[in-house]
Amino acid sequence: MALATPRPDEGKERAGIQSVEVGFALLDVLAQASAPLMLRDLASAAGMSAAKAHRYLVSFQRLGLVVQDSSTNRYELGPTTLRLGLATLSRLDAVKMARERLHALMEATEHTVALAVWGNRGPTLVHWQETPLAVPVSLRLGDVMPLLSSATGRCFAAFNSHGGAAEKGQAMIDKELALARKLGRSDLPSTQAQVQTMIEETRQQGLGRVVNVLLPGIAGFCAPVFDADGHLVLGVVALGSSATLHTEWQGPVAQALRQFARQLSDDLGWREA
Numbered sequence: 001m002a003l004a005t006p007r008p009d010e011g012k013e014r015a016g017i018q019s020v021e022v023g024f025a026l027l028d029v030l031a032q033a034s035a036p037l038m039l040r041d042l043a044s045a046a047g048m049s050a051a052k053a054h055r056y057l058v059s060f061q062r063l064g065l066v067v068q069d070s071s072t073n074r075y076e077l078g079p080t081t082l083r084l085g086l087a088t089l090s091r092l093d094a095v096k097m098a099r100e101r102l103h104a105l106m107e108a109t110e111h112t113v114a115l116a117v118w119g120n121r122g123p124t125l126v127h128w129q130e131t132p133l134a135v136p137v138s139l140r141l142g143d144v145m146p147l148l149s150s151a152t153g154r155c156f157a158a159f160n161s162h163g164g165a166a167e168k169g170q171a172m173i174d175k176e177l178a179l180a181r182k183l184g185r186s187d188l189p190s191t192q193a194q195v196q197t198m199i200e201e202t203r204q205q206g207l208g209r210v211v212n213v214l215l216p217g218i219a220g221f222c223a224p225v226f227d228a229d230g231h232l233v234l235g236v237v238a239l240g241s242s243a244t245l246h247t248e249w250q251g252p253v254a255q256a257l258r259q260f261a262r263q264l265s266d267d268l269g270w271r272e273a
Contacts, residue, residue, distance in 0.1 A: 022048070023056040027065060027081065031120055036074035082142045085119075086126055094225060094233040094268055095126060101264070102129050102236075108256045111240035112137070116145065116152045116222070118165055122172055123147070123156040123235065137218060137239065146214070148176045148188050148195070152235050155208030155222035158199045160232045187213050205249050206258055208235070211242050219245045221254055223261035228269030236261050 025046040030037065037045070043053035057075060060066035064080035098115050106113045106129050115127040123145040147153035147169060157169055173195055180188040189195045202208050208222040220239030227233045238257050239245070246253050 023060070026053055026056055026060070027077070030066065030075065030077050031081075034121070036069060036072070036076040038074055042075055086141060094227065094264070097267065098225065098234060098236060098264055099127055101260070102127070105236070105238070105256065105260050106131060109238050109253045111238050111245055111253060114139075114237040114239070116156075116235040116237060117233070118156060118160055119144065122168070123150075123152045125152075125237075126234075131240075137215065146176055147172050148180065148198070149210065150214045151208040151210045151220040151222040151239070152237055153208070154198060154202050154210065155224055155235045156232065157195075158202035158208065159224040159226075205254075207249070207254055209247065209249070209254075211247050217242055219247045221257050223257040224265075225261050226265045226268070226270040230270060233268070236264070 025048070026042060029042055029045040033045075039050050039054060039057070042057075043050045046053060057066055057068075061068065061078070064078045066075055066081075067078040068075050095115060095117065102113050102115070110131060110133075112128070112130045114125055114129065116123045116125050118124070121144045125139060125141055125143045125145065128139075128141055145152040145156075147157040157173065160166065160169060176188075177190060177192070177195065181190050189198050206223065209220070211219040214220075218239060219242035220237060222235040222237045224232050225234045225236060236257060238253050248254065
């Protein structure tokens with residue numbers, strides 16, 4: 001039997017475009033970095049010369065994949081990467097299912113609701129649905145929430161115990177503890193023992209909660225959603241003015257949030273042990 005003759009372009013398709021693959025190393029380094037990077041450090045981490053890295057970065061800046069701080073000359077991921085990341089996350093089943101149901105939760109609680117997932121830097125807001133009478137809050141899509149001072153962060157600190165996320169979470173907690181002690185914050189845990197008490201309370205209540213901690217005059221809850229393997233896949237958030245949002249553990253907002261998260265977890269195949 002005669003072998004099929006390869007199409008002339010098949011080899012090229014398999015080879016791909018090497019320069020794209022090389023340039024992606026810079027984006028990957030920025031995604032893993034905990035802070036913006038100088039050119040020399042970025043290039044070194046990506047395994048290329050500063051001159052070569054700079055040529056890629058010029059193009060990436062034009063596309064919005066990278067931005068450079070004019071005051072420090074440091075590079076950071078740009079708005080295009082955020083849009084691509086949010087688009088990818090929005091296609092995950094858990095996020096899609098939650099978004100389709102979120103309006104009903106907003107109407108039931110009469111407060112702003114949001115969704116958060118664990119990103120490469122921690123709990124990240126990926127969807128936001130605001131009530132017409134919402135109190136203005138200085139949060140936006142793509143914001144990474146602190147683990148100790150936000151309801152979202154406390155939820156992830158308590159329930160996100162899988163693999164590398166737990167290690168990264170502990171590193172974030174250590175950093176936030178040091179900052180809390182430095183600032184003399186009495187409304188935040190300042191020792192590992194106090195963090196453990198906070199985590200145990202969060203697990204016992206099935207929700208993360210803060211009142212006038214992250215933002216003055218703002219209270220919030222966050223409930224965990226689990227997949228069929230029992231892994232935390234997202235947090236469902238409700239927040240509003242601490243003067244109008246019922247902050248009791250067994251209040252209507254907390255109850256509605258628990259029910260929403262429990263039903264979504266069940267539909268994703270999770271079964272409580």
